[in-house]
Amino acid sequence: MTADVADEWRQWHEHRVASAAAPHGSLALTGTHWLEDYPDGRLPDIPGHWTDDGDAVGLTATAADGLTVDGRPLDGTVRITPDLGPAATARVAFGERRLVVLVREGVWGVRDFDPDAPARRAFRGIEVTPYDPRWSVPGHFTPYAEDRTVRVENADGRKRGLGLGGELAFTLDGRELTLQVTVEGDGSLWAVFADVSSGRGSHRFRFLRPAAPDTEGRTTVDFNRALLPPCAFADAFICPFPPPGNTLDLAIEAGERNLL
DSSP, X not given: OOHHHHHHHHHHHHHHHHHHHSTTSGGGEEEXXXXXXXXXXXXXXXXXXXXXXSSSEEEEEOGGGOEEETTEEOOEEEEEOOOOSOGGGOSEEETTEXXXXXXXXXXXXXXXXXXXXXXXXXXXXXXXXXXXXXXXXEEEXXXXXXXXXXXXXXXXXXXXEEEEEEEEEEEETTEEEEEEEEEOTTSOEEEEEBOTTBTTTBOSOEEEOOOOXXXXXEEEEEGGGOBOOGGGTOTTOOOBOOOTTXXXXXXXXXXXXXXX
């Protein structure tokens, strides 16, 4: 392992810790509220009146409610489309809190990120295994003829669709393995996987995000960068569980393992 690789991995880990611990990072999420569960439009501990308005969320509030939209006090009604950036850039704020609008399979929700969240104050770091080059191997991506969607359990107990775009093949410890992966908008890959160590030394499942394959389908499968899913940091995240076939029959003792 070269010093450059070690330094790059160390910087990656430090960035992950800093991002999780940021004022509106993963640890700050205190709730995900689905509007269909609150037909009266009143969300727990959040002012204003929130409604499903078709292709947006309708939000009505008075100046006394203390909500701001785009940095200005809200006194009236606005329509809020999904927030696509980091929580810190959400359009709606309540003091230091950020209220993130999202939609999943046509169901609208609001996430509440609070810098004073107990999980953020209690955070001591991420348990991670030191970099080991044996866990970084060549991979080959084969796209499906057509994208597939499978229904999988999510961390909140509901089943949702998980889009899959192809199969990632690689050899590890002399064993030929595969993962079903999602193809992201920038061409990079995303896998939700479990392994023999899941729940026994590592979180019950983890994420892997290989770089976009080249024109020959080649990429790198680096389990040193296996990620804890957001729901490891806050129960209010709705992470998907691994799809069928994505539980590896060996222990991946690499990458992020648990919270400290």
